[in-house]
Amino acid sequence: QRVTQPEKLLSVFKGAPVELKCNYSYSGSPELFWYVQYSRQRLQLLLRHISRESIKGFTADLNKGETSFHLKKPFAQEEDSAMYYCALSGYAGNNRKLIWGLGTSLAVNP
């Protein structure tokens, strides 16, 4: 099982669209999340795929064919600058655990 975030750093201008990529490999039915960590704050859940919700203008769709769960926002804001982690909840052995990507640092420039 693996979660891959190919971009370590993504820099965009305010108002531009943003897409943070996440690909996974998992043999069963995964449950996917996006977590966000703002500067000097704790890790917090941003989105879960089963809720199909939009939080702070962000959406993410699970594409099982492409094994992807990319995070998108049509118009980035400066306050979106943060570290974003994609995580997969799945079974490793007998235990369900979160498998983490290495994170993408999003910088939204004025």
Place this chain on the structure above:
Amino acid sequence: DTGVSQNPRHKITKRGQNVTFRCDPISEHNRLYWYRQTLGQGPEFLTYFQNEAQLEKSRLLSDRFSAERPKGSFSTLEIQRTEQGDSAMYLCASNSQGGMNEQFFGPGTRLTVL
């Protein structure tokens, strides 16, 4: 604050000393996780408890690391004979068996080993 809490928030120690961190999970959560995070990296799983039982330990966890959750509520993580490479942020998270599988994180304890 009813979230996950961790103490201390910062710890500076000299190489070779022992340190102990505490995590208080959300009260109704029976699962508790410890992670380590270094700068620019994602959380690295260390160990997890369901109630008082330690169900899994990472192979990356050396014998110098030990964790307990004696009453199924708070947990402690002890590092013996600290090394400079132990310097990191130690994160605690909790959730409930049978509930949503997302984990709720504490603010972390930042350890600096001099």
